[in-house]
Amino acid sequence: MRVTIGDFLLTRLKDIGITEVIGVPGDFNLNLIEQIDETDDLRFVGTCNELNASYAADGYARSRGASALLTTYGVGELSALNGIAGSAAEHVPVISIAGAPPLFATEGRYDLHHTMADGNFRNMLDSIGEFTAAAVRITPMNAVEEIDRALHTCLREKRPVHVQLPSDISHLTIDAPETAFDPALPASDPERLESALERILELFRAAHRPVILADLDADRHGFVPLLQEFAEKTGTPYAHLSSGKGLLDEQSPLFLGVYNGRGSAPEVREAVETSDFLVTTTPRFIEANSGAFTHNLPAGATIDVGDQHVSIHGEHYVGITVLELLQELVERVDTGPAATASTAPATASTAPAETPDWEVLPDAPLSQERIWPRFARFFRTDDVVITEAGTSTIGLGPHPLPSGVKYINSSIWGSIGFTLPALLGSQLAAPERRHLLFIGDGSFQLTAQELSTILREDLAPVIVLVNNRGYTIERLILGMNSAYNDIAAWNYGQLPAVFRPDTTMVSYSASTEGELERALDDIEKSPHGAFLEIHLDPEDAPAGLKSFGPMTAEFDYGPRGPRNP
Structure with missing residues (x-):
């Protein structure tokens, strides 16, 4: 069929479940935004800047499975690059699209705005290509092949891809296939699949201490439901890395806890x-x-599953779609005596204890030790909980989440300010779920503008701003009382009304446990969004952060470097 290049691209986005394109308008992409506006079941959501757009696209993809980011050439692309790199580090499938200068100007090496004015139009693709699984410039001759290749690569590799669309070609027509885009992975090589299954079942039947250790790729590749089913069917206990928190059910008696090398609970470390x-x-x-780096996995007893491979005790099986393997494994495995006998005592001793009731001390100042177990009790099944790198991630880390909670953080890339735009993106992707964000005041100031977009879109999250008057995680590393770890004192609670005067979001402020309890009780009953500012001592920190800070200082600065007092 004959369609325009822009319409073909947008139809492909719809085929993989995308209903919002997130970005910032620019002269090289306005024509595509016009096409978005004319497309049913697809809309453009503008953000305050491209960095925030890239963070929002990351959050959207984590809740929807893929996302689309739209920027303009050069200034827009590079402004978004930090977020794109974060998606690459965290294995998040983001389709980054940039409106590019007209194709005739590119091929003629024109000196243009948003460029180095040297006729070089490769530098942007080369820069972004370092952080994407594919980076392509579309032409009328390659549009179908390159768009489909980019989308397949994005969904298969769970990495961002980047597509430059010259501004003068999006309304040109091309021959395009009439069939919808098919994101299905290819079938496994039958012999390799059967050989891997037989070997895994053989080893499992002989095992006495089976354990599953989940990290974030289990979520990205869709393994979590099958791993949960395998664990429950066989009684196999499981643990998470901190970068995989919340993937498997943390309320199950099979949940061991978080594995973190020598930082693990002794029974978790021993089990793994x-x-x-x-x-x-x-x-x-x-x-x-x-x-x-004190982790010590048993190399001679490890079965590692990736997206397209299985490694069994160091022997590699390629040509396998692992979802097929896990489906077959769940069907064929049964609760053998080895698994039942070995896991029962382990789960009895290592299952996380229930969070005890929180006895309110009405006049007591808020403390890091007390607030995080209280917030863990505030969560509901099916919530989306988003934590900023640093204090809130470390504070909530030890506390089991309710079943069905989706947990979002950026544990590897760790770019502060990520979570407020990520909240926007995730709630656009899953508006039916309650969203809760925990963000520090320093992180909030990096991307605060996106609160205005959240309010403009009539979203109603619960935002908890941890106000400890600066960069607490940095204070614990170096400079506890140094001015470089201080930030400006904003009147945070007034910002919702500043950004949207008719907002229904309600602001709260709590410095004591009694004030926090009254705020949470009100938030629990309200259908509106909430902005809860909690005040803590700048030198107070979760126990994990108090050990993380000195460890980081030692690693970063060495034996001759500066130390905290």
């Missing part, structure tokens, strides 16, 4: 490191999720 059948999901150990 002495397992004779350890299933992993291609974990990536950084200093923060490995106990400063």
Whole structure:
């Protein structure tokens, strides 16, 4: 059929479930935005800047499975690059689209605005190509092949891709297939699939201490439901890395806790490191999720599943679509005596205790030790909980989440300010779910403008702003009382009304446990969004952060470097 290049691209986005394109208008992409406006079941959502748009697209993809980001050439692309790189690090499938200069100007090496004025139109693609699984410029000759290749790559590799669309070609017509885009993965090689299954079942039947250790790729590749089913069917206990928190049900008696090398609870570390059948999901150990690289997985007993491979005790099986393998594994495995006998005592001793009731001390100042278990009790099944890198991630980390909660953070990339725009994107993608954001005052100031977009879109999240008057995580690393860790004192509670005078979002402020309890009680009953500012001492921090700070200082600055007092 004959369609315009722009319409073909937009139809493909709709085929994979995208209903919002997030970005910032610019002269090279306005024509595509016009086409979006004319497309049924697809709309453009503008943000305050491109960095925020890239963060929002990341959050959208985590809740919807993929997202679309739209920027303009050069200034827009590079402004979004930090967020695109974060999506690459966190394995998030974002389709980044940039309106580019007209094709004739590109091929003629014109000196244009938003360029270096040197006729070089490769530098932007080359820069972004370092952080994407594919970076292409569309022409009328390659549009169908390159658009489909980029989308397949994005969905298969769970990485961002980048598509430059010259401004003078989006309304040109091309021959395009009439069939919808098919995101299905290719089938496995039958022999490799059967061989891997037989070997895994053989090892599982002989195992006495099976354990599953989940990291974020289990979520990105859709393994979580099948791993949960396998664990429940066989009685196999499981743990998370901190970068995979909340993936498997943390209320189950099979949940061991968080594995973090020597920073783990002793029983969790023993269960993982002495397992004779350890299933992993291609974990990536950084200093923060490995106990400063003290992780010690049993190499001779590890079965690692990736998106297109299985490694069994170091033997690699390629040509396998792992979702097929896990489906077959769940069907064929049964609760053998080895699994039942080995897991029962382990789960009895290592299951997380229920969070005790919080006895309110009405006049007591808020403290890091007390607030995080209280917030954990505030969560409901099916909530989306988003935590900023640093205090809130470390504070909530030890506390089990209710079943069905989706947990979003940026544990590897760790770019502060990510979470407020990510909240916007995730709630656009899943408006039916309650969203709760925990963000520090320093992080909030980086991307605060996007609160205005959240209000403009009539979203109603619960935003908890942790006001400890600066960068607490940095204070614990270096400069506890140094001015460089201070920030301006904003009147945060007035911002919802500043950004939208007729807002229904209600602001709260709490400095004591009694004030916090009254605010949470009111928020629980209200259908409106909430902006809750909680005040804490700048030197107060979760226990995990108090150990993380000195460890980071030692790693970063060495034996001759500066130390905290």
